[in-house]
Amino acid sequence: xxxxxxxxxxxxxxxxxxxxxxxxxxxxxxxxxxxxxxxxxxxxxxxxxxxxxxxxxxxxxxxxxxxxxxxxxxxxxxxxxxxxxxxxxxxxxxxxxxxxxxxxxxxxxxxxxxxxxxxxxxxxxxxxxxxxxxxxxxxxxxxxxxxxxxxxxxxxxxxxxxxxxxxxxxxxxxxxxxxxxxxxxxxxxxxxxxxxxxxxxxx
Amino acid sequence: xxxxxxxxxxxxxxxxxxxxxxxxxxxxxxxxxxxxxxxxxxxxxxxxxxxxxxxxxxxxxxxxxxxxxxxxxxxxxxxxxxxxxxxxxxxxxxxxxxxxxxxxxxxxxxxxxxxxxxxxxxxxxxxxxxxxxxxxxxxxxxxxxxxxxxxxxxxxxxxxxxxxxxxxxxxxxxxxxxxxxxxxxxxxxxxxxxxxxxxxxxx
DNA sequence: GTCTATATAGCGATAGAC
DNA sequence: GTCTATCGCTATATAGAC
Numbered sequence: 001x002x003x004x005x006x007x008x009x010x011x012x013x014x015x016x017x018x019x020x021x022x023x024x025x026x027x028x029x030x031x032x033x034x035x036x037x038x039x040x041x042x043x044x045x046x047x048x049x050x051x052x053x054x055x056x057x058x059x060x061x062x063x064x065x066x067x068x069x070x071x072x073x074x075x076x077x078x079x080x081x082x083x084x085x086x087x088x089x090x091x092x093x094x095x096x097x098x099x100x101x102x103x104x105x106x107x108x109x110x111x112x113x114x115x116x117x118x119x120x121x122x123x124x125x126x127x128x129x130x131x132x133x134x135x136x137x138x139x140x141x142x143x144x145x146x147x148x149x150x151x152x153x154x155x156x157x158x159x160x161x162x163x164x165x166x167x168x169x170x171x172x173x174x175x176x177x178x179x180x181x182x183x184x185x186x187x188x189x190x191x192x193x194x195x196x197x198x199x200x201x202x203x
Numbered sequence: 204x205x206x207x208x209x210x211x212x213x214x215x216x217x218x219x220x221x222x223x224x225x226x227x228x229x230x231x232x233x234x235x236x237x238x239x240x241x242x243x244x245x246x247x248x249x250x251x252x253x254x255x256x257x258x259x260x261x262x263x264x265x266x267x268x269x270x271x272x273x274x275x276x277x278x279x280x281x282x283x284x285x286x287x288x289x290x291x292x293x294x295x296x297x298x299x300x301x302x303x304x305x306x307x308x309x310x311x312x313x314x315x316x317x318x319x320x321x322x323x324x325x326x327x328x329x330x331x332x333x334x335x336x337x338x339x340x341x342x343x344x345x346x347x348x349x350x351x352x353x354x355x356x357x358x359x360x361x362x363x364x365x366x367x368x369x370x371x372x373x374x375x376x377x378x379x380x381x382x383x384x385x386x387x388x389x390x391x392x393x394x395x396x397x398x399x400x401x402x403x404x405x406x
Numbered sequence: 407g408t409c410t411a412t413a414t415a416g417c418g419a420t421a422g423a424c
Numbered sequence: 425g426t427c428t429a430t431c432g433c434t435a436t437a438t439a440g441a442c
Binding site: 051 | 407408409410411
Binding site: 030031033035115117121126129133134137138141148151152153155157159160163165166167168169171172176181182185 | 233234235236237238317318320321322323324329332333336337340341344351354355356358359360362363365366368369370371372374375379381382384385388389
C-alpha cells in the first residue's frame with residue numbers, strides 16, 4: 001500500500017521552465033507581484049516551492065521573466081498582424097485591437113503586464129515596465145504607422161480593457177445592468193470574450 | 204539632557220484619523236494594497252504602527268476607508284464642475300478632465316483608486332472597487348449627460364493617465380525622448396502637471 | 407531534476423502601561 | 425490618545441538528501 005510519490009515526473013529543464021512561467025503568469029496576473037507567493041506558483045505548476053526559487057533565483061527575477069514573456073507575446077502578435085496586412089491595410093487598428101483582445105485567452109498575460117505597470121516605484125521592476133510600455137508605443141508609431149491620435153486611442157482603450165478585466169467587472173455582467181452597460185459601452189466588440197472567459201474561469 | 208519624547212502630540216481622534224487616511228492614501232498609492240505596510244503608513248503619519256491598526260481595526264478596513272475617501276473626492280470634484288456649469292455647458296468633458304487631472308495634486312488619491320481596481324479578485328475589496336467604478340460611470344452618464352462614446356473616451360483616457368502615473372513614466376521625461384513623446388501624445392494637457400508633480404515628489 | 411526540512415525575516419495584530 | 429513589547433503567522437530563500 002505504498003503511496004504514489006508526490007515527486008513531479010521528471011521533465012527537461014526547458015519544458016519545466018515554460019510551464020512554471022505559464023503558471024506564474026496566471027498567479028501574478030490575479031494577485032499582483034507582492035500578493036503572489038512562490039508557493040502559489042509552485043502549486044499551480046505542480047512542483048515544490050523551493051524548486052521554483054531554485055530555477056529562477058528570486059521571485060523578483062521570476063516576475064521579470066514573466067514580464068518579458070508577456071511583452072514578447074504581445075509584440076509578436078502585433079507584428080504578425082502587421083506582417084499579414086501591411087501598414088496601409090484598412091482598419092489596421094481594428095485588427096491590432098482584435099489581436100490584443102485575443103491575448104486575453106492566454107490567462108493572466110495582459111494582467112501581468114498591467115500589474116507590472118503598477119510597479120513604477122520599484123527600483124528594479126519599474127524601469128523594466130517603462131521600457132516595455134515604450135516598446136509597445138514605439139511599435140505602434142513606427143511599425144504600425146500610427147499617428148499620435150491613433151496611438152493615443154489604441155493605448156487608452158487597451159488600458160481601459162486591462163482595468164475592466166482586472167477589476168473583474170464581467171462577474172457583475174449578469175446581475176448588474178449598470179455593469180453590463182459599462183462593459184458594452186467601453187469594450188463593445190470584446191464584451192463577449194471578457195464575460196465568457198470569466199465564466200469559464202469560475203468553472 | 205532628556206530626549207524629546209517620541210510620543211505624538213495629542214490630537215482629537217477625528218483629526219488624527221484624517222491625517223492617517225491622508226498618509227495611507229499616499230502609501231497605498233505608491234506601493235499597492237499588499238505592498239504597503241501599516242508601519243509605513245504609521246511612519247508617514249508620525250504615529251506608531253499599533254495605533255494605526257487600533258484606530259482602523261485592520262489593514263483591509265483602512266484600505267476600504269482610503270478607497271471611499273478617494274471616491275468621495277472624485278465624485279465631489281465632478282459634481283462641483285457640473286453644478287458650476289450645467290450639463291449643456293460647452294466642453295464639459297474638458298472641464299471634467301481638468302478636474303480629474305487636478306486630483307493628481309492630492310498625492311496618491313488617483314493611484315489608490317487604480318490600485319483598488321487591480322484587486323478585483325479580492326473577496327472584500329473587489330466588490331467595493333467595482334461598485335466605485337460603476338458610481339463614476341453612472342455619474343458620467345446620468346449627471347454629466349455623457350453619451351456612450353463620450354463616457355468611453357473619458358474613462359479610457361482616465362485609465363491611461365492613471366497608468367502613466369503609476370508606471371512613473373514622467374521620471375524618464377527628461378532622459379528619454381520616447382517617454383517624452385508618449386506623455387505629450389497621450390496626456391497632452393496634463394503632461395506638464397504629471398512631470399512637475401514627480402519632480403516635486405523627488406525633491 | 408526534484409523534494410523535505412528549516413533558517414530567517416517581516417508584518418499584522420494583541421496586551422497592557424501611561 | 426498613544427506607546428512599547430511581543431506573539432504568531434506567512435513567505436522567501438538555503439541546505440542538503442535522493
